[in-house]
Amino acid sequence: MPDGRRLPIVGGNWKMHTDRAEAHRLLDALVDDLDGLEGVEVVVCPPAPWLGDAADAFDDTSLAVGAQDVYWVAQGAFTGAVAASQLVGTVEYVLAGHSERRQVFGETDEHVNLKLRAVLGAGLRPILAVGERHEEREAGRTIEVLERQLRAAFEGIPQIDDGFVIAYEPVWAIGTGLAATPEMAQEACAAVRAVVADRFGADVATTCRVQYGGSVNPANVEGFARQPDIDGALVGGAALHPDAFAAICRAVAAAF
Numbered sequence: 150m151p152d153g154r155r156l157p158i159v160g161g162n163w164k165m166h167t168d169r170a171e172a173h174r175l176l177d178a179l180v181d182d183l184d185g186l187e188g189v190e191v192v193v194c195p196p197a198p199w200l201g202d203a204a205d206a207f208d209d210t211s212l213a214v215g216a217q218d219v220y221w222v223a224q225g226a227f228t229g230a231v232a233a234s235q236l237v238g239t240v241e242y243v244l245a246g247h248s249e250r251r252q253v254f255g256e257t258d259e260h261v262n263l264k265l266r267a268v269l270g271a272g273l274r275p276i277l278a279v280g281e282r283h284e285e286r287e288a289g290r291t292i293e294v295l296e297r298q299l300r301a302a303f304e305g306i307p308q309i310d311d312g313f314v315i316a317y318e319p320v321w322a323i324g325t326g327l328a329a330t331p332e333m334a335q336e337a338c339a340a341v342r343a344v345v346a347d348r349f350g351a352d353v354a355t356t357c358r359v360q361y362g363g364s365v366n367p368a369n370v371e372g373f374a375r376q377p378d379i380d381g382a383l384v385g386g387a388a389l390h391p392d393a394f395a396a397i398c399r400a401v402a403a404a405f
């Protein structure tokens with residue numbers, strides 16, 4: 150931004166929801182509602198089969214497409230996998246490190262690092278998700294866990310630019326309806342930014358966007374958007390409802 154402020158970014162992660170007709174309805178509704186909205190960047194992450202449909206629907210609009218996942222190897226005999234280079238031209242953003250990938254699919258910090266390198270190597274923008282589990286928060290280990298996840302994710306990555314997005318998503322808040330408080334989220338996002346500053350320098354930390362994710366909805370988003378270190382939201386369940394998702398995007402834009 151010309152005045153040095155960070156443009157907030159709202160991501161909609163559809164996870165493994167929607168059939169093709171639903172996806173088209175949702176994409177069309179989002180274009181109708183959100184194209185040209187200023188004060189927020191909007192990125193939609195549909196299931197892989199609809200990425201091309203999303204790219205077509207968003208062509209010549211202000212909305213961006215993101216992939217929910219990527220494999221880190223460049224090419225080869227890896228049935229079912231999608232390489233970063235194969236996403237180029239269709240998506241701008243790629244999620245890495247989402248807790249469902251970590252917990253359901255057994256992805257480790259090392260896998261997340263390999264994905265980030267592949268995404269950056271392909272010239273795409275990562276949305277790196279980090280977050281503590283309930284028992285880790287209870288044990289007072291939240292900041293330590295975030296720092297471990299971030300430092301492992303950044304291993305061997307010499308520099309990042311302002312296209313690099315980090316999503317703080319406490320695992321206990323995802324899909325539960327139990328969002329963090331704005332104060333908890335602010336504290337964690339500030340800690341994330343401090344690790345970025347330590348690793349890549351203060352200038353990079355100033356431009357890097359840090360989202361909050363976990364049970365964000367139109368009623369609670371403003372509280373997050375008003376926090377100094379929170380630059381938008383990563384939205385799951387509410388992203389499947391165009392009115393709710395659009396309301397979240399507008400609230401974030403209004404708080405900018």
Ligand code: PGA
Nearest residue numbers: 323324363364384385386
């Ligand atoms: P939720 O999901 O908004 O449904 O809690 C957030 C996410 O998984 O990014």
